[in-house]
Amino acid sequence: MCLIVLxxxxxxxxxxxxxxNRDEFHRRPSAPLQVWPDAPQVMAGRDQVSGGTWLGVSTDGRFAALTNYRDPARQRPDARSRGALVADFLTGRMPAAEHAAACMREAAQYNGFNLLLCDGRDLIWVGHGGGHPPRxxxxxxxxxxxSNHLPGTPWPKLVRAREAFARVTGQGSRAATEARVDALFELLLDPTPAADADLPDTGVSLEWERRLSPVFIAGDDYGxxxxxxLVIDPAAIRIEERRHGPGGGETGRTVLTAVR
Known part of the structure; x- marks a missing residue:
């Protein structure tokens, strides 16, 4: 997952x-949003390489999501899969604060990450990367x-997505109508690249900084x-995923709901 606004x-x-939005190499196999057969309280996609996930929710309202912290100079090929940090929270019952503390103790086993954990009472961010101690x-x-740096870092894509999200959710009633859900999906399709002068310097090439700068990346190999x-309200949970293949074309949709 490379961009989250909430x-x-x-x-x-x-x-x-x-x-x-989840950005990843198209060759990495993954299963679409589904109820997990081995953990039927979990609604999430699934990485078919490591078994973890990038974003999901449980039927009792637990939410977790992950972005990588872009730090290529510190990437370790032997690191554990970061998707386990999300999956372990969704399949467990540990409060968000306790799981966050456990993740901080184990952070050195993973490449850099940003992790969001919500147990319905607290929403907690855990960060590891950039040579800093876990936070x-x-x-x-x-x-x-x-996105792929500290929360709120003003990368152009993040600023655009946050402003668009605020416009969508700030109009009239806060209720999550179908029109509002569609508008949230629409803002995630923004293909606008950043100007070179506004690009961050994260240790990848200028070509890759340009490729990674839009909210929506329509690449043939990576995108x-x-x-x-996802909408969680006091009465129900609704999560919808719209999937894309090489070049950015939509390949499928899944909607799951649960009554609380």
């Missing part, structure tokens, strides 16, 4: 609205945006594999 408690405790912080109610919109 609104925590938009219409009271314990509500959550999330719009997120953790509870996030207050409101709008938050995350946005899926867009996800």
């Amino acid at each position: 609104d925590w408690q938009p219409y009271g405790h314990p509500s959550l609205q999330v719009a997120a 953790s912080s509870p996030l207050p109610p409101g709008l938050h945006a995350l 946005t594999r899926s867009r996800t919109v």
